Amino acid sequence: MAAWIETLLAFGANLWAMLPPIVQELIVTLLQILPLVIVVILCVAFLTYFERKIIGYMQGRIGPNRVGPKGLLQPFADVIKLLLKEIVIPANSNRYLFLIAPILVLVPALATWAVIPIFPGFAIANIDAGLLYVLALTSLGVYGVILAGWATNSKYALLGAMRSAAQIVAYEIAMGFALVGVLMAGGSLNLGKIIEAQSGGVMNWFWLPLFPLFLVYFISGVAETNRAPFDVAEGESEIVAGFHVEYSGAAFAMFFLGEYANIILISALTVVMFLGGWHSFFSGPWFAVLDQTPLAFLREPGFFWLALKMCFFLYLFLWFRATFPRYRYDQIMRLGWKVFLPITIVWIFVEGVMAWSGIGPWST
Amino acid sequence: MLALIYFYTLAFVLVVAAVGVVTARNPVHAALFLILSFVTSAILWLLLEAEFLAMVLVLVYVGAVMVLFLFVVMMLDVNVEGGRGRFTRYAPFGGLIAAIMFMELGFVVWWRNLGLPVMETPVPHDADYSNTKELGAVLYTEHVYAFELAAFILLLAIVAAIVLTMRRRPGLKTQVVSEQVKIRREDRVRIVKMEAEKD
Numbered sequence: 001m002a003a004w005i006e007t008l009l010a011f012g013a014n015l016w017a018m019l020p021p022i023v024q025e026l027i028v029t030l031l032q033i034l035p036l037v038i039v040v041i042l043c044v045a046f047l048t049y050f051e052r053k054i055i056g057y058m059q060g061r062i063g064p065n066r067v068g069p070k071g072l073l074q075p076f077a078d079v080i081k082l083l084l085k086e087i088v089i090p091a092n093s094n095r096y097l098f099l100i101a102p103i104l105v106l107v108p109a110l111a112t113w114a115v116i117p118i119f120p121g122f123a124i125a126n127i128d129a130g131l132l133y134v135l136a137l138t139s140l141g142v143y144g145v146i147l148a149g150w151a152t153n154s155k156y157a158l159l160g161a162m163r164s165a166a167q168i169v170a171y172e173i174a175m176g177f178a179l180v181g182v183l184m185a186g187g188s189l190n191l192g193k194i195i196e197a198q199s200g201g202v203m204n205w206f207w208l209p210l211f212p213l214f215l216v217y218f219i220s221g222v223a224e225t226n227r228a229p230f231d232v233a234e235g236e237s238e239i240v241a242g243f244h245v246e247y248s249g250a251a252f253a254m255f256f257l258g259e260y261a262n263i264i265l266i267s268a269l270t271v272v273m274f275l276g277g278w279h280s281f282f283s284g285p286w287f288a289v290l291d292q293t294p295l296a297f298l299r300e301p302g303f304f305w306l307a308l309k310m311c312f313f314l315y316l317f318l319w320f321r322a323t324f325p326r327y328r329y330d331q332i333m334r335l336g337w338k339v340f341l342p343i344t345i346v347w348i349f350v351e352g353v354m355a356w357s358g359i360g361p362w363s364t
Numbered sequence: 365m366l367a368l369i370y371f372y373t374l375a376f377v378l379v380v381a382a383v384g385v386v387t388a389r390n391p392v393h394a395a396l397f398l399i400l401s402f403v404t405s406a407i408l409w410l411l412l413e414a415e416f417l418a419m420v421l422v423l424v425y426v427g428a429v430m431v432l433f434l435f436v437v438m439m440l441d442v443n444v445e446g447g448r449g450r451f452t453r454y455a456p457f458g459g460l461i462a463a464i465m466f467m468e469l470g471f472v473v474w475w476r477n478l479g480l481p482v483m484e485t486p487v488p489h490d491a492d493y494s495n496t497k498e499l500g501a502v503l504y505t506e507h508v509y510a511f512e513l514a515a516f517i518l519l520l521a522i523v524a525a526i527v528l529t530m531r532r533r534p535g536l537k538t539q540v541v542s543e544q545v546k547i548r549r550e551d552r553v554r555i556v557k558m559e560a561e562k563d
Contacts, residue, residue, distance in 0.1 A: 022366050097396075128494045132419035139427025143399070146431070150392060150438050162435070169431055176423075189496055334541065 032124050036113055044260040045075035051318050058322040085249035090152060097151035102254030105144030108137045109261035116268055117192045119278055119303040130191040131183055134269065135176055141262065142168040149243040160242020163329060164226055164233030170336035171220040177344035178217040181210050181351055182273045195277035201284015205276040209354065212347045214274040216340045221266035225259060227317055229324035230332055267313035271306060278306045367411055378404040391437045395430065402426050413489060416496040
């Protein structure tokens with residue numbers, strides 16, 4: 001019995017050794033990417049479930065409770081329904097761009113995960129210019145929206161696309177400036193090193209010295225993902241559904257997936273940049289007493305903490321949607337250009353003075 | 365080996381996209397081909413270890429400039445067929461420029477065969493080499509005056525662009541946000557106490 005397993009293992013090892021190193025590397029990388037993508041997509045599925053459930057409870061309803069225990073299988077029912085539906089392509093649309101647009105929304109949202117440090121010392125691509133990569137890829141997401149709006153050849157879609165594009169361009173600048181502050185404080189473009197620079201307890205995380213940038217970044221993230229209260233690009237009460245008004249079936253599912261993958265991504269990035277990534281809540285000197293107790297494991301950094309903090313921000317996204325009325329469009333533009341941008345620029349100067357005069361956690 | 369495969373694949377895509385920019389009938393398609401060529405050339409720069417320039421190319425040109433460009437092109441009502449008549453008018457001039465460029469490229473290849481000193485193939489850096497850091501160190505020490513001057517000129521351009529486009533037309537109704545925020549209930553609503561009308 002054991003003999004043939006050993007032969008099989010030896011055969012496998014031989015087969016592996018026979019592969020050229022390039023192919024080996026390719027296989028290892030693919031095996032890292034695949035679980036991550038699957039986990040992100042599953043997170044998207046359950047995020048939609050929790051969104052309906054949480055908003056339901058906030059509005060005194062129960063939310064989905066029919067499919068599976070407590071309605072937990074509802075997202076899968078939705079996915080199957082969407083995949084089985086027909087994709088209607090409008091007659092006067094630009095066929096190729098119409099079909100490419102949903103892919104262009106989804107790809108940057110997933111590709112950015114490559115540089116996010118998932119647990120201490122691991123990211124799929126631990127590249128040196130990680131922050132630049134994040135900025136570059138998040139700036140690509142707007143194309144899917146614009147192209148969808150234009151290719152559909154419908155007035156509502158075009159209006160939605162224009163609103164979305166102007167909004168994303170405006171808030172991207174504020175986001176970029178907020179990240180300039182992070183990179184000044186972290187002293188590196190590598191996301192892993194930025195997290196390491198935040199070690200040493202809750203007070204050393206960048207949310208405290210960079211508090212205005214933290215707020216600006218997260219609110220811009222909400223605006224960037226076209227979520228309530230900044231969801232004028234969809235604006236179902238004015239322009240029906242905005243840029244994806246004519247999309248159905250699997251193509252619509254792609255937009256949906258892209259939007260929620262972006263939400264998860266923004267939460268992850270906010271945690272990595274401002275809340276210490278995979279650092280533990282209890283890692284500071286305040287909780288040093290825990291070292292002697294059986295609870296010492298709570299002080300260890302790990303994936304668990306990243307996930308916990310991300311859940312908090314995901315909850316905020318849902319909470320916002322249930323709480324705030326939609327912004328008026330000119331007020332969105334005002335907030336982005338005239339409020340957030342000056343705040344970030346001023347705070348970069350303040351931070352420079354702080355670093356120069358030795359105030360702040362990164363100077364020690 | 366792998367780098368060569370990447371290079372030739374990307375170079376092929378780049379050339380196809382560049383040809384697409386000039387041959388596409390629809391201006392939106394042309395703009396999209398331009399974006400594709402930007403992205404592929406950024407990846408080509410990554411192969412040259414110029415990761416900072418590659419990322420900035422994507423960030424600035426693809427992420428910001430081309431978005432606005434695409435925006436404008438979509439808003440324009442471009443007559444697709446109208447541009448064809450001008451092709452023959454400009455063809456000789458374009459052909460001349462193309463010929464000059466091909467000649468220059470040919471010269472470069474030809475010179476290499478004459479045995480003149482050619483720069484050696486640079487040695488690839490280690491994995492922990494940071495192109496961004498090197499660039500920053502040079503920009504902020506050796507070339508700091510030129511860098512600051514460039515930044516100043518850009519700032520001037522921003523201010524100038526805003527001044528040129530900002531005009532106050534008389535009689536234009538705008539919202540003054542500070543006024544809106546300042547409003548109290550008393551300014552808008554008057555609660556009047558009165559006797560109920562009995563009739």
